[in-house]
Amino acid sequence: MVTLMDLPEELLCSICEKAEPSTLLSLAASCKRLNRIAGSQYLLFISHDSQRPLLFVADKETSIAMSFNTLRNIMSIAGSTSRVTTVTFQFSFSAEKTLQQIRLATFLGVKSDIPYFSPSFNMFPSFNGEFGRLLWEAHRLRCSSLTLFGIIPFTQDCFKFSPLINTSLSYFAVDAAFLLSRAQRGWLIELLNASKAISHIRAYGSEGWTHILPKLRLPSITGISFIGKAVGTPSAIEILAEFCNRHQNLCRIDCGSYQSKTSLTPCQYSLSQMQELRASVSQLLYFVSDPSRLCNLKVIEIQCPELDLHLPSMSSHSTTGLWHLFSCLCDRPSIQELIVPANFPGLEKDVLSKTQSSLESRFIYLTKLQFREFHSLAEPARQDFLKWSSKVFPSLKSLELAYSMSMGWDAEQTSCFARTVAKELPLIENLTLEYRTRRVREWIEDPLESTKA
Template sequence: MAPHLEFGKTTNLFNLPEELLSYICDETDLDSLIPLVESCKTFNRIAGSNYLRRAPYNPDKSWLRVSTQGREEFSENLPDNRPTYTFVLKEISFDALKNLTCILGSMRDIKHIHVTFSESAPIPIQQMRVLVLTLRRIHHILSSISVIFTGQGPSSKPSESFSSFNELFEDMIQEVQRTQCRTLRIQGIVPLAHGSFDFNPPVNRSLTHFLIAEEMPFPMVITEPFHHWLVRFINSSPAISSLEACCSEEWTRILPVICLPSLQSLGFYGPIPSTQTDMQVLAEFSNRHRGLNSLFCGRQVKGFSASPSVTGWVSRLTRLTGTVSQLCCILSPPSRLPALAQITIDSEKSADNSFQLWDLFALLCKFSTVMTLRVSLALPDLQGNFLAEDTSSLSLRSKFPHIRSLQFSESLEFLQHSTIQDEELVRWASQVFPSTRGLQVSALPSWTSSHNASFARAVAQFWPSVKTLAFDFKTKDVEAWYQDGGSSALNSRWPTSQISTIQV
């Protein structure tokens, strides 16, 4: 039993041996350690170490994950309707974070910060204040900061509290720059209030990856009057090599005034708004950024109704993702993109009947440099094209001997509802893709392990070039899938010796 001590009489307490002080901390409940931590440097070191050892803290000390309640398991929704994954990772509450910031040295190993704010006002303001305080305790370079806002943004009648949030958001951005953070992700609706928010960020040569994904229909940062600040922030970060955004019409005004000399990757995600971004703007942006090698057009960028006036896209582009209509527009003529190595065909929500899937395939045949093809068309698109023609003649229309890695995402789900058998599809695919060595099938929730085994058996029998097969990113040799019934899985990835690139 710990001795009875009056902590207010610190003079006598500090005369005790450190072994006894450590014993006192061991016998003190966790929450009561924090007043000791705040009392003096000696107890900050002793009680602080005790708190860190006993607190429910993420064992990976390089990651700091924070949410309102804290949790040990959470799901991550990947962009573009890709599968949802559940991770077992510790998140601490904002109260626990506030306690941690009191302990000297508690942040020395932190490299990544991931914060999810409450959806209830004015709690996000209080939580943002804790985050800013935490960042001010960090005196080393951070690798990434991710902030996720789960609320609906400020009310129609901005209050003084939301004006305070503007100041705190500005403080956060300044701390991001001070810590030389390399990756910044802002997701959800940032609850900014209309008013004074016009600070000029200094030049930041550390930030290399920036994601701004505000949810529709209430984006704040990319709309007036805040998008002027966003433009200044982006242009003051010349080292940005990757820019991702939830696309909307506002980007039609933002892209023309952005200049990023180091940009290599540009991606748009998110649902289609009522009005779409013009691809003409995207093409002109591409032509101004000659180092761009990866482009994700997004489903909400509308293609040209006729040949574009822009003379050509950036010739160094190696990875391209777009809908059928977008790709038909960009890839004609084929001489535009001599370095293209990976193409992803995305679902087209508002299908344009003038562009057909097989017309696109005919174009793709001319790109001999492309070694990776990902087809993520939704059920109606691919089902209509397969069932519209005799599968025995499809292989005569297009052949892709250069494709080494092939991925179907959602595309084959229609096999559950059609008369086409696995064997028919595999026979056709073996003729169209005779050199494919790695095949990946994902986002097929209705496929059972027995169906996986049946499909793998057909691949082994009729598609001999395929050596590795993956179902939802679990990869094995083709024979292994049907020898064990398709029930087990290895956590390996695509063998690098067999494919060039893969998009997950």
């Protein structure tokens, strides 16, 4: 008796092309050979791109999200999620249904070894219990990265379960609206302190963290990032500095909305372990105005002063603070890379008018410079920025223009710009355009090489 397995592959493919989706799934589950043939046909039928690195899974199928049922079907086909690196789950309103979805989500994590696990919940009465089960599953699976975001329907009471000691979790991200309420802060502190391997925390918004940071003890932490603005009174940057002082492995910080209560109050801690610092002008001045502080700093990113408006001397319409910062940084031999927003308010005007204050500082030690938002400059200003850079950064060996792909240069314009770089900054060896780093000479001679495939 002839079975499907006896048929040639061409005929099996033809049969699968005419089969219903439910039949394809049954065939795919029968053996490895049909899993490949029928499974591939099923993925084509539902228009699933197996190369897609991001998945959004929701309780109901939408134009941007697949349903949990579709996810279950896809998971039954070998290789269908092999390229996935990040999955975001929007769970059901039903507690019972959500638990089933959580089990499927955690099974996907085990099956595909996906590093980023991002749950978001709808409202339902028994959220606390289901959330506890989710964290227990993450603990059991030795999850290394946990991102929690969204508006969560917390009760007024604290959670009734205690976090388990976790030696696997190394990355933790939390939204400003999540777990920062007064009733839950103690539980969050307990969760973080129980996670001995955490090396990086990413927090969206800093409001509430002024109460949390002083109580954290994280021996493995090497980086902390605060993203977005705080609600209400700006948080005190002194609390962040004290946290850094207590954690001697912490070498990278993004200050977010943490502000100094007074302008130019110098940091009282040496923070010699600090290597990378991303902050606004007023925040950076707080840390580096005293040359004995942060003496091993290697990378500095200057962020636009959205939250500096309460400091008159650091008005977002003045570059006074920026040039003061430059004067504090230029004599630091440890600094290797400086990241400057080209759209910093007033910067283009000062550079074009060649104001004396913009030329007083010379970074003789700096070898790498990055301009963010370089595409925001008009064409003449781009040339002037190079001339200005040659005076302020005379030792540069590497120049990067972030977001330069938005400038719309053709081959001749790219080559012309590279020639200007070579003329104005003769020590430059590497030039990064369109997220590609090449020798300056290569950009001049073959500007389109980066687009060849």
